[in-house]
Amino acid sequence: MFRSFAKKSTLTGLILVSAAAQPILAADDYKLGLVTFLSGGAAGPFGIPAQNAAKLVLETLNAGQLPAPYNTTGINGRTIVPVFMDEAGGATKQASEYRNLVERQGVDAVVGYISSGDCLAVPAVAEQLKTLTVLFDCGTPRVFEENDFKYVFRTGPTATMDNVAAAHYINETVEGLKSVSGINQNYSFGHESWADFNGSLNQLKAGVDVTTEQFPKIYAGQYGAEISALMVNSANVIHSSFWGGDMEAFLLQGSARGLFEDQTALLTTGESAMYRLSDQIPEGTILGGRGPFGVFAPDTALNRWFREAYTSEFGTPPTYPAYKMVQGILGLKLATEKAALNVNGQPSTEDVVSAFEYLEYEGPGGKVSMNRGKGHQATMEMVYGRYALQDGKPAVTDVRHYAAACVTPPEGMTSVSWIEKGMPDAQCD
Amino acid sequence: MKLVIAMLMDGMIYASWLFLIAAGLTLIYGVMRILNMAHGSFYAIGAYAGASLVGFYLAGGYPPWGAYLVLLGAAIFSGIIIGLLVERGLLRFMYGRDEVVMILVTYAILLILEDVIKLAWGVDAYFAYQPYTLLGRTKLVGLSYANYDIALIFISASICFLLWWGLNRTRQGKLLQAVIHDRDTAAFLGINVTRMFTVTFVIGAVLGTFAGALTAPGISVMPGIGIEVIILAFAVVVIGGLGSIGGALTGALIVGLARSASVHLYPEAELFVIYGVMAVVLAFRPQGLFAIATARKI
Numbered sequence: 001m002f003r004s005f006a007k008k009s010t011l012t013g014l015i016l017v018s019a020a021a022q023p024i025l026a027a028d029d030y031k032l033g034l035v036t037f038l039s040g041g042a043a044g045p046f047g048i049p050a051q052n053a054a055k056l057v058l059e060t061l062n063a064g065q066l067p068a069p070y071n072t073t074g075i076n077g078r079t080i081v082p083v084f085m086d087e088a089g090g091a092t093k094q095a096s097e098y099r100n101l102v103e104r105q106g107v108d109a110v111v112g113y114i115s116s117g118d119c120l121a122v123p124a125v126a127e128q129l130k131t132l133t134v135l136f137d138c139g140t141p142r143v144f145e146e147n148d149f150k151y152v153f154r155t156g157p158t159a160t161m162d163n164v165a166a167a168h169y170i171n172e173t174v175e176g177l178k179s180v181s182g183i184n185q186n187y188s189f190g191h192e193s194w195a196d197f198n199g200s201l202n203q204l205k206a207g208v209d210v211t212t213e214q215f216p217k218i219y220a221g222q223y224g225a226e227i228s229a230l231m232v233n234s235a236n237v238i239h240s241s242f243w244g245g246d247m248e249a250f251l252l253q254g255s256a257r258g259l260f261e262d263q264t265a266l267l268t269t270g271e272s273a274m275y276r277l278s279d280q281i282p283e284g285t286i287l288g289g290r291g292p293f294g295v296f297a298p299d300t301a302l303n304r305w306f307r308e309a310y311t312s313e314f315g316t317p318p319t320y321p322a323y324k325m326v327q328g329i330l331g332l333k334l335a336t337e338k339a340a341l342n343v344n345g346q347p348s349t350e351d352v353v354s355a356f357e358y359l360e361y362e363g364p365g366g367k368v369s370m371n372r373g374k375g376h377q378a379t380m381e382m383v384y385g386r387y388a389l390q391d392g393k394p395a396v397t398d399v400r401h402y403a404a405a406c407v408t409p410p411e412g413m414t415s416v417s418w419i420e421k422g423m424p425d426a427q428c429d
Numbered sequence: 430m431k432l433v434i435a436m437l438m439d440g441m442i443y444a445s446w447l448f449l450i451a452a453g454l455t456l457i458y459g460v461m462r463i464l465n466m467a468h469g470s471f472y473a474i475g476a477y478a479g480a481s482l483v484g485f486y487l488a489g490g491y492p493p494w495g496a497y498l499v500l501l502g503a504a505i506f507s508g509i510i511i512g513l514l515v516e517r518g519l520l521r522f523m524y525g526r527d528e529v530v531m532i533l534v535t536y537a538i539l540l541i542l543e544d545v546i547k548l549a550w551g552v553d554a555y556f557a558y559q560p561y562t563l564l565g566r567t568k569l570v571g572l573s574y575a576n577y578d579i580a581l582i583f584i585s586a587s588i589c590f591l592l593w594w595g596l597n598r599t600r601q602g603k604l605l606q607a608v609i610h611d612r613d614t615a616a617f618l619g620i621n622v623t624r625m626f627t628v629t630f631v632i633g634a635v636l637g638t639f640a641g642a643l644t645a646p647g648i649s650v651m652p653g654i655g656i657e658v659i660i661l662a663f664a665v666v667v668i669g670g671l672g673s674i675g676g677a678l679t680g681a682l683i684v685g686l687a688r689s690a691s692v693h694l695y696p697e698a699e700l701f702v703i704y705g706v707m708a709v710v711l712a713f714r715p716q717g718l719f720a721i722a723t724a725r726k727i
Contacts (some may be wrong), residue, residue, distance in 0.1 A: 004542050038552065039652055039653075040652055040653045041548060041651050041652065041653050041654075043552035043553075043651075043652060044552050044553040044554040044649075044651050044652075045554065047552070048552055048553060105669075186700060212696070213696060214692065214696050214699075215696060215697065215699070216692075216699060217699070217700050219653065219657050220657075221644075221648045221649075221654065221657065222443060222644075222648075223659075224442050224443060224578060225436075225439035225443060225688065225689045225692035226692055226695065226696075228435040228439050228572055228692075228693070228694050229435075229692050229696070230439070231435075231571075231572050231573070232431060232432060232435055232572070232693070244554075244649070244651075245554055245648070245649035245654075246649075248554065248556070248648075248649035249647065249648040249649050252556075252561065252647055252648070252649070253561075253575070253647050254646070255562070256558075256561050256562050256566065256575040256577070257566055257573045257574060257575050258566060258573045259573075270531060275648050275720075276554070276556070277556070280558060333708060344499075380634075417581045
């Protein structure tokens, strides 16, 4: 008797707790899956800023209070209900978690993915389940260079754009450039970043020596031997696409040993550390933000709102992962609302796909053009600058902008072959 | 010459870091026959405790040199607390179980502690770099080394000596050796084996948190750091022989120097070389280089 009562009570309790944990959905709510790192090494610098940005912008969108043209409620009038999921665990886990999001949670669309490995694994499942998916941050160009996806879009620039722009920047601004060295993580993003940077620099300026190429394990944390190798094989510029804790540890250890006193560091994701380690980044360090994000973003009403609201809510200015998350959500909203103009009621996924292809819109980082990968891959201008302290506050100087057409392969050509052929049809000022 | 000095210095610094992590792991295995997967979490807790307390301390405007004492205090305090909690709260109920069961138990503790760390400190990174830069640097054949890293070599050597001296030259150490050789006979002779286990586990835990606290100033302290180091620590103790302090030292030196040589001479093999060395050692000596001889009971 007691056992039966206890069982029933426990079951009822579990149902109640589980019901309380689920958001209460109205029939016309828009359920949006949001996948970003909530644990592991990428959570602090990337995942959490992206999640914070998503929470902020969804709340404001649902209230219809975003600056125009985003000042309509939710997505096509439907209140957005976020379903957050942790990206940690690797590509295989993410592919099955994606299936859970769609089949069990019943999301209308998914915005997510920071890791290039996840961005290569998830689209096949998205295509199978015919679910609109927006990749917001990952960098590998292979997603759309090696595949044709119907339901998958990427609203952020690729790593090729980062690194070609970085090569342009040092070619233009480093006097007497004779040598470079590289330290990049030993996985696809690190290898591709170095190959794109080194390849494009070779095309821009002949005779630049590579003194050493280091590829330590991701999350290694200890770079003493690599720093010594960079000192022994001294170069004018040290290229690194390190991100998150790896970049921060490399900065701390390199600064303590004076590595950056005779050599200039070029950090393609350095913008994400400029507030966290403002007194450890040597002045003159070349910083990128994986596009016109963060400190490199243009002075627009949308960007002003975003920076002020984010800083006020979270106590620190938004870095590029936060910008890219907002850009992904706004792209989805605009495409859905554009598709809705031609149909009665809510548009189908196929309608939104058609509207999303070749869409051009303004994000907090400026103009986004979905003009590569048959309309599924965004291009944006790229920006680099040098770190400086102005009145004791972190800032960038000597900022240079590179048009998307200058740093992006033409449609139908892979990044590798475009760079190998001397970057034909690049339109640089 | 510059290259050789660089390889030696980098190898020694890396080896000293590896030894700090591996010492506690091998001590616990040597005495208790527990391959403690949770040692990675002890390292992470030490790093978080050190980084956050140094942050509080320096934010209070206290003299920066005191940060080293804060690091030491954070390591000892957090190590004692977590060591006692894990050993008294859980492991003592499992003594006598198969070694594989104990690996699974400590792996479960590792996973639980990873989430406890996230609950306690969140997922954002912590920095405590002031102690790392405060000591300045030394120039050696044109290469600069952080004095903090050089100090690590001496600290590791001191800990190695203290462990050796404690185990071989003190009464408590000799009693512990009796427990290592045959815990049943040691118990018959009146040695309080349970207390020995508790003390050993707490010392091992403090060594883990000490390694974490000393590493914290040079890194970004973030979730997952414990899992990263435990794999390396296993490689070191397996090469040297599980349960041997001398083995841990030798394993750390072999891995440190081999990795350093690879980074300087053939960077592509940097990761391979660690596990390549381990595979070669295990192929010829499956018990590791300095495994403690075990008597067969018939």
